[in-house]
Amino acid sequence: MPGAELIIQNKNGQLQQPMIEGDIVWETTRSGAASSLTFTVVKDDTLNFHEGNPVSFRFNGSNVFYGYVFKKSRSDNRLIKVTAYDQLRYFKNKDTISYTNKTYAEVLKMLAADYGLKVGTVADTKYKIPQRIEEGTLFDMLGNASDLTIINTGKVYVLYDDFGKLCLKPYESLLLPLYIDEDTAQGYSYTSSIDSDVYNRIKLAWDNDETGVREVHVMNNTASQSKWGTLQYYEKLDNALNTADLQTKAKALMNYYNVIHRELTMQKVFGDVRARAGTSVCVGMGLGDINIKNYMCIEKAKHTFSNGLYTMDLYLSGIRGEFSA
CATH class of the missing domain: 3.55.50 (Phage tail protein beta-alpha-beta fold)
Structure with a gap:
């Protein structure tokens, strides 16, 4: 694909730029998984690489992926399918x-x-x-x-x-100047739910060693309880907090969890290598129960570099509260 530069460095330090057959796919996830790069190379007499060898991928001069070969597979003697992961693996x-x-x-x-x-x-x-x-x-x-x-x-x-370097950055510093709506994607799917990680009663407890009594602090949001019923978050604290600290912690938990969990998937959006999991894009969509014109966090991103065509599938959500009209 024009603009794509994929290099594998073997154990001898030799930089190899193999011929690619088919798509190059780069996938990222916001938490709990490494990013991956999958591609298929054409085997020739000079290509020589093994598991653990570094792989770098750039597109139109921009750094996209740096990782290591973790898996090779083949179904004939000519093509090798490769899966590489970054350091998070x-x-x-x-x-x-x-x-x-x-x-x-x-x-x-x-x-x-x-x-x-x-x-x-x-x-x-x-x-x-x-x-x-x-x-x-x-x-x-x-x-x-x-x-x-x-x-x-x-x-x-x-x-x-x-x-190739581990980074930890505040969510709000990763907002991208990208706008996505019905016209910039070939399709979308949308779900809303209170079935998981949504709470409107916060209950915090700790054991008071001096009195031998388990003390409890409860915070309710009666407005959402009247709509959804009572959804309780419970945590037993290792250390006792004073009343002000307890209220601060309970309020932070309530602000984080007392929102409907919404997910939006945008399919085959025009590709942009900046749009990786953890960054946010501005979305303007009418979704029936809600109209969105706000920044949405990319939970997962799948970038496909095909022959002359670069698209991405974006799995979006609100980090709690950003998914609003």
């Missing part, structure tokens, strides 16, 4: 860690250092997480740190690999 590793009074950003830097991963721009997430003992994947550990930061500050941060 290594966050599927399982481990156990403990830490005290570290921010989300500090936990990310600690794990990156443990696994020899390269780090780029990492924002100061400020909130110090109390003592934690974690066991699971590194994605699980960072997801917990992200959730605790959101709950206690209301701020959302986006973790992604920027052409």
